[in-house]
Amino acid sequence: MLMNQKRKAYRLLLGFLIIFFASVVNGQANKKKVVFVIADGIPADIIERVAKPNLDVVIQTGAYKRAFVGGIKGTYNQTPTISAPGYNNLLTGTWANKHNVINNDIKAPNYNYWTIFRFAKNSQPDLKTAVFSSWKDNRTKLIGEGLKETGAFRVDYAFDGYELDTLRFPHDKQGNWLHQIDNHVVSQADSVIRKSSPDLSWIYLEYTDEVGHIYGDGKVIDQAVMYLDEQMGRINRAIAYRKKNFGEDWLLIITTDHGRDARNGMNHGGQSDRERTTWLITNYPNLNDYFKQYNPAIVDILPSIAAFMKLTIPVANQNELDGVPFIGGVSIANARATIKNDSLWISWKAIEKTGKIKIAITYTDTFKKGGTDIYTTLSTVPLTDDLLGIPLEKLQRGTAKILLQGKNNSVNTLIYLPEKNNR
Numbered sequence: 470m471l472m473n474q475k476r477k478a479y480r481l482l483l484g485f486l487i488i489f490f491a492s493v494v495n496g497q498a499n500k501k502k503v504v505f506v507i508a509d510g511i512p513a514d515i516i517e518r519v520a521k522p523n524l525d526v527v528i529q530t531g532a533y534k535r536a537f538v539g540g541i542k543g544t545y546n547q548t549p550t551i552s553a554p555g556y557n558n559l560l561t562g563t564w565a566n567k568h569n570v571i572n573n574d575i576k577a578p579n580y581n582y583w584t585i586f587r588f589a590k591n592s593q594p595d596l597k598t599a600v601f602s603s604w605k606d607n608r609t610k611l612i613g614e615g616l617k618e619t620g621a622f623r624v625d626y627a628f629d630g631y632e633l634d635t636l637r638f639p640h641d642k643q644g645n646w647l648h649q650i651d652n653h654v655v656s657q658a659d660s661v662i663r664k665s666s667p668d669l670s671w672i673y674l675e676y677t678d679e680v681g682h683i684y685g686d687g688k689v690i691d692q693a694v695m696y697l698d699e700q701m702g703r704i705n706r707a708i709a710y711r712k713k714n715f716g717e718d719w720l721l722i723i724t725t726d727h728g729r730d731a732r733n734g735m736n737h738g739g740q741s742d743r744e745r746t747t748w749l750i751t752n753y754p755n756l757n758d759y760f761k762q763y764n765p766a767i768v769d770i771l772p773s774i775a776a777f778m779k780l781t782i783p784v785a786n787q788n789e790l791d792g793v794p795f796i797g798g799v800s801i802a803n804a805r806a807t808i809k810n811d812s813l814w815i816s817w818k819a820i821e822k823t824g825k826i827k828i829a830i831t832y833t834d835t836f837k838k839g840g841t842d843i844y845t846t847l848s849t850v851p852l853t854d855d856l857l858g859i860p861l862e863k864l865q866r867g868t869a870k871i872l873l874q875g876k877n878n879s880v881n882t883l884i885y886l887p888e889k890n891n892r
C-alpha cells in the first residue's frame with residue numbers, strides 16, 4: 470500500500486516535471502511579449518500635469534522619463550517633429566536621414582533600414598505581430614507589409630484603417646470621431662492581447678494630436694490625455710491578465726511622436742524645445758544606467774525592444790542603428806564627430822567604467838542602397854577616454870561613416886571630410 474502511494478507520488482511529480490520542461494522548451498514560461506504605444510502629439514508638460522492614475526500604475530513598476538525626438542538638432546540627422554517621421558524613428562531605430570520619411574506623405578521610405586517588425590520576424594519567424602491603428606499607412610507604408618522591399622512578411626493581427634470608414638465613424642469638427650476610433654482600436658488590442666497574445670504589438674492612438682490642432686493647449690487636450698490614461702489602464706490590465714494566467718513576461722512602452730509649439734500648442738514640425746521634448750513610460754523595472762543618466766531618444770526604443778525579446782539583429786543593420794538600448798547591457802552612447810585644428814575629433818559617452826572600444830571608418834554608404842560597407846579600424850582605445858583625435862592627413866576625403874563598437878552595443882555618426890583648400 471505504502472509502495473503504491475509512493476509510486477503514485479513519483480508519477481505525479483514526473484508528470485509535473487514533464488509539463489514544466491515541455492512548457493520551457495515551447496517557450497511558454499517567461500515568454501517575452503511587447504506592446505508599444507504611440508499616443509500622438511502630447512507635450513511632456515501636459516502629460517506631467519494631468520492626473521493619470523492608470524499610467525501611474527505602469528510607472529510604479531517601471532519609470533516615467535522625458536525623452537526627445539527630432540534627431541540631433543542642427544546636424545545631419547535632424548528630423549522634422551512630424552508624425553510619420555516620428556513613428557518611423559521608433560519603427561526603424563534610425564533618424565530621417567536614413568529612413569527617408571520626412572513628412573506624412575511617406576513617398577519613398579528607405580526599407581533598407583528595417584522596422585522592429587521585420588527584425589522580429591527575421592530573428593524568430595514563428596512569432597506573431599499585431600498592429601492596432603486608426604491610420605492604415607502605418608502598416609502598409611511604414612512597416613511596408615507584404616512589399617517585396619521589406620521581405621514581404623505579414624502582420625498577423627491587423628486592425629486599422631478606421632479613419633477611412635466614414636460610415637461607422639462619421640467625421641465631426643471636434644475630432645470626436647477619432648476618440649471613438651481610438652476607443653475601438655484599444656478594444657481590439659485589449660481582446661487580441663487577452664485571447665491571442667501576439668509577441669509584438671503596436672497600438673497607435675490619434676485623438677490627442679487632433680484636438681491639439683483644433684483647440685491647442687487647454688482643457689480639451691488635457692481631457693484627451695485623461696482618456697488615454699483610461700485606455701492604457703485597459704491595456705495594462707490585459708497584460709496583467711496574461712502575466713497572471715500564462716506566466717508571460719510583458720514589456721509595455723508608451724510614448725509620443727512629438728511635442729507641440731510653445732505659443733499655443735496648435736502646431737508642430739519645428740525644432741523648438743517643446744516640439745522636440747517628448748516622454749516615455751514603461752513598466753520595465755530594471756532600466757540600465759544609460760536610461761538613468763540620459764534622456765532617451767525615440768530611436769532608443771527599437772534596440773531596447775530587441776534586447777528584451779533577445780532578437781538577433783544582423784551586424785550590418787546593427788551598425789546603422791541610431792539608438793542606444795535602455796534595457797540590458799550598454800557600453801557607449803552619444804557619438805559625435807567634428808573637425809578642429811586639422812584633426813577629426815570623435816567623442817562619445819562611456820556608460821560602463823571599464824573596457825575598450827573599437828573605432829572604425831568607411832567612406833562608402835552602400836548600406837543605404839542595399840549593399841554592405843567595409844569598415845577599416847582607426848583605433849582601439851579605452852572606453853572611458855571619451856575622445857579620440859586623428860590628423861586629417863591620415864584620412865581619405867568625402868563623407869565618412871564612423872562606427873564605435875563597445876562590448877554591449879555600438880553607436881555611429883557621420884561627417885563630411887573636406888578637401889584641404891576648403892577647410
Ligand SMILES: [Zn+2]
Nearest residue numbers: 509510552726
Ligand atoms: Zn503626430
